[in-house]
Amino acid sequence: MGPDLVHLTAAGVSLVLDCRGPGLPSVVHWGAALDDEQITSDLLPALAPQPIGFSVDGTVRVSLIPEQSSGWLGTPGLAGHRDGRGWATAFAVTGIERDARGVRITATDREAGLDLTIDLELHPAGVLRGRAALTSSGPGVYWLEHLTLFLPVPERAAELLDFTGHHLRERQPQRTAFTHGLRVRENRTGRTGYDSAYLLCAGTPAFTNRGGEVWALHTAFSGGARSIAERTYHGWSALGGGELLLPGEVSLADGETYQTPWLYAVYSAHGLDGVADRFHRYLRARQHHPVRPRPVVVNTWEAVYFDHDLARLTELAKAAAAVGAERFVLDDGWFGSRRDDTSGLGDWFVSPDVWPDGLGPLIDVVRGLGLEFGLWVEPEMINPDSELARAHPDWIMSTGARLPRPARHQQVLDLANPAAFAHLLGRLDALLTEHDIAYLKWDHNRDLVEAGHPSSGRPGVHDQTLAVYRLLDELRARHPGVEIESCSSGGGRVDLEILERTDRVWASDCIDAHERVTIQRWTSLLIPLELIGSHIGAPLSHTTHRSSPLSMRAGTAIWGHLGIEWDLTRASGSEISDLSEWVALYKEVRGLLHTGTLVHADLADPAFQVTGVVAQDKSDALYALIATSTSASYPPGTAGLPGLDPARTYHVRPQPPGDVADGNAAAWGAALPWCTPQGVRLNGRTLGAAGLRLPVLYPDRVLLVRVTADPARGG
Numbered sequence: 001m002g003p004d005l006v007h008l009t010a011a012g013v014s015l016v017l018d019c020r021g022p023g024l025p026s027v028v029h030w031g032a033a034l035d036d037e038q039i040t041s042d043l044l045p046a047l048a049p050q051p052i053g054f055s056v057d058g059t060v061r062v063s064l065i066p067e068q069s070s071g072w073l074g075t076p077g078l079a080g081h082r083d084g085r086g087w088a089t090a091f092a093v094t095g096i097e098r099d100a101r102g103v104r105i106t107a108t109d110r111e112a113g114l115d116l117t118i119d120l121e122l123h124p125a126g127v128l129r130g131r132a133a134l135t136s137s138g139p140g141v142y143w144l145e146h147l148t149l150f151l152p153v154p155e156r157a158a159e160l161l162d163f164t165g166h167h168l169r170e171r172q173p174q175r176t177a178f179t180h181g182l183r184v185r186e187n188r189t190g191r192t193g194y195d196s197a198y199l200l201c202a203g204t205p206a207f208t209n210r211g212g213e214v215w216a217l218h219t220a221f222s223g224g225a226r227s228i229a230e231r232t233y234h235g236w237s238a239l240g241g242g243e244l245l246l247p248g249e250v251s252l253a254d255g256e257t258y259q260t261p262w263l264y265a266v267y268s269a270h271g272l273d274g275v276a277d278r279f280h281r282y283l284r285a286r287q288h289h290p291v292r293p294r295p296v297v298v299n300t301w302e303a304v305y306f307d308h309d310l311a312r313l314t315e316l317a318k319a320a321a322a323v324g325a326e327r328f329v330l331d332d333g334w335f336g337s338r339r340d341d342t343s344g345l346g347d348w349f350v351s352p353d354v355w356p357d358g359l360g361p362l363i364d365v366v367r368g369l370g371l372e373f374g375l376w377v378e379p380e381m382i383n384p385d386s387e388l389a390r391a392h393p394d395w396i397m398s399t400g401a402r403l404p405r406p407a408r409h410q411q412v413l414d415l416a417n418p419a420a421f422a423h424l425l426g427r428l429d430a431l432l433t434e435h436d437i438a439y440l441k442w443d444h445n446r447d448l449v450e451a452g453h454p455s456s457g458r459p460g461v462h463d464q465t466l467a468v469y470r471l472l473d474e475l476r477a478r479h480p481g482v483e484i485e486s487c488s489s490g491g492g493r494v495d496l497e498i499l500e501r502t503d504r505v506w507a508s509d510c511i512d513a514h515e516r517v518t519i520q521r522w523t524s525l526l527i528p529l530e531l532i533g534s535h536i537g538a539p540l541s542h543t544t545h546r547s548s549p550l551s552m553r554a555g556t557a558i559w560g561h562l563g564i565e566w567d568l569t570r571a572s573g574s575e576i577s578d579l580s581e582w583v584a585l586y587k588e589v590r591g592l593l594h595t596g597t598l599v600h601a602d603l604a605d606p607a608f609q610v611t612g613v614v615a616q617d618k619s620d621a622l623y624a625l626i627a628t629s630t631s632a633s634y635p636p637g638t639a640g641l642p643g644l645d646p647a648r649t650y651h652v653r654p655q656p657p658g659d660v661a662d663g664n665a666a667a668w669g670a671a672l673p674w675c676t677p678q679g680v681r682l683n684g685r686t687l688g689a690a691g692l693r694l695p696v697l698y699p700d701r702v703l704l705v706r707v708t709a710d711p712a713r714g715g
Helices: 043-047 271-284 310-323 360-368 387-391 418-434 461-478 513-523 550-557 573-593 684-689
Strands: 005-010 013-018 026-032 078-081 092-098 102-109 114-122 127-136 142-147 149-152 159-166 169-177 181-187 200-203 214-220 225-231 237-243 250-252 257-259 262-268 297-299 327-330 372-377 439-442 483-486 504-506 532-537 561-565 597-600 608-614 620-627 649-654 680-683 701-709
Touching (some): 005 102, 005 114, 013 114, 127 142, 127 149, 127 271, 142 237, 149 262, 200 225, 200 237, 214 237, 214 271, 237 262, 250 257, 262 271, 297 310, 297 532, 310 327, 360 372, 372 418, 418 461, 461 483, 513 550, 513 608, 532 550, 550 573, 550 620, 550 701, 561 573, 649 684, 680 684
Parallel strands (some): 297 327, 297 561, 327 372, 372 439, 483 504, 532 561
Antiparallel strands (some): 005 013, 013 026, 092 102, 102 114, 114 127, 127 257, 149 237, 181 225, 200 214, 214 262, 225 237, 597 608, 608 620, 649 680
8 A cells, every 4th residue: 555545444444545645635435344455556546536527627636624726616624714815725735644543634724824633533343533623823813614524425325314303302313315415404502402413324225224335424512513415416425514613703813723523424334223333332442431230210300390308209219219229310409599490500509498407318318228319400501590690690601782582591601701610610519529429410401592702792602512521521530430411401412522521311301102212212323222311201201291001111211221200109009019120120131231232123014113132242132022103014014133143043032021011912812922931942044034923012012022042052
């Protein structure tokens, strides 16, 4: 391989860069792995486009950060100016450094007064990530509009999948054709957002869970973000991403640097399950990834809301311990004047009105029962009706001339203000120092509207996002044993950068099992199950008023980090007994669910979903057969069980307590032959290709299936 080409390869993926210069490198290939000995000078002419139909003579080389100076007239990778000049760049490469994992490219444009660094890393799981840093090296101020990295995809990637949603219905999939033109998904909410693209996927036509090639991008940032898919008439198709900057938000004086968020990219030859598998392997390999068993949580919110009373919460904690819970989380309402959502945010002192003896008595009860204690906080927000707002109105984000319109009776605390940052860090540090707290549920309950620095009036979403990261980093450094959950009106802040600082995400405020089937399925396309909070709610959902049996609520909730959000003091004896069995099952299988490979069957019947986790050594698996509506087939057809070892023989049978899904085939007069404790024994090839006959189920029911290798028959 000559100096003109850089080849990064891992886990069946290759990235090949054309570094002939003098301009920025372009991507020759990103996709299935190529043989290293084939990365020769012959590769470039083999893949070079014919130089006709371009805007300039010769071939247009579209780089990682496309520039108009190369003849590119599509979306530029860099937009900005220096008092109207320097808006068109022509970077020249000054250095290319290789190491075992990636490459660093440095470049400069002396006329524009800009220096550029691009870092690319290909991790052992096949996850590619990249970011760029732009430094001003000229007089005056460079006003940055955006800096975006692009990765090309082949023309056979003719279909796009991304996500949308809203509060209580996050991460809903939508598909479109990848046609000529520009598709831009912009998030201006100041947080990751319910309706963010989440993952932007391009794939071969009709790609599925298990089939087709998929190229996927995730912009890892918790503020404004842009995700881009562009296809041009002269054969260039690409996915891109970066931060969405507000006007005037980033200005670079001489020597100042702006760095983009990390852009994560995955290629899969095996459909969407291959995308998920790469991301999950990458996340699980991090040094700070949670490794101890994910404890069963009881959260007080839908049980008591703001009605805090020591006697009542003591009984709830006892009921939690009785069903096998391991962590008890006190939600909103414990501080200041916070008796409802209209006041008290910002006053992070234990309320003497509700807790005259402090939180100590409740913590003592909880710890005495063998449970960890957790606490809800919303540090970035402030109620105008609070002692902090009255003392420091200048700490509230605004344009300087007016306050933003309120949302949920709250405004946003300007954490880029050093005094506000220090105050908040001090209060949170004191809470964690003075109390035996193992867990913070960190909430963020409003969009950032007109979020500026009040002293200057300049927009501040970028600064606010980085300040939140610094705050979390400092708290984690001071209290490394405390786990933190990212919650944002439910699932409004779910991205890989917030997960560098937190231990799980709250997928949605909606814990109706019917809605959670879809929410959790698509959240897990990026995030492994152990990082997704998933709770068993009351029989009547608080957010949808839909009723569902415990088998559905629990049979859905175990596919994540299990919790309970239900006033157990009002549950019947039989409900408590059944719930205890589900908690026991979760404890038995969480090691499998939180380390294994997540798989989904491709079914023709839209009434059913089949979700499973297969152990890394393929010795064990658990599947959920989920009916979300009435099937058009009566009885239903068959479903394959994907991911098993084709050559091994497996014992297949229903898994108690999810073996009788209220309304299964037995209720109609005849049980399916395989739905017995004896089950059936078949090899993985047969189970994947022929599968199992699906049971007749009422809508919103789950049947669990356990599949274990049979050592007596070749396992």
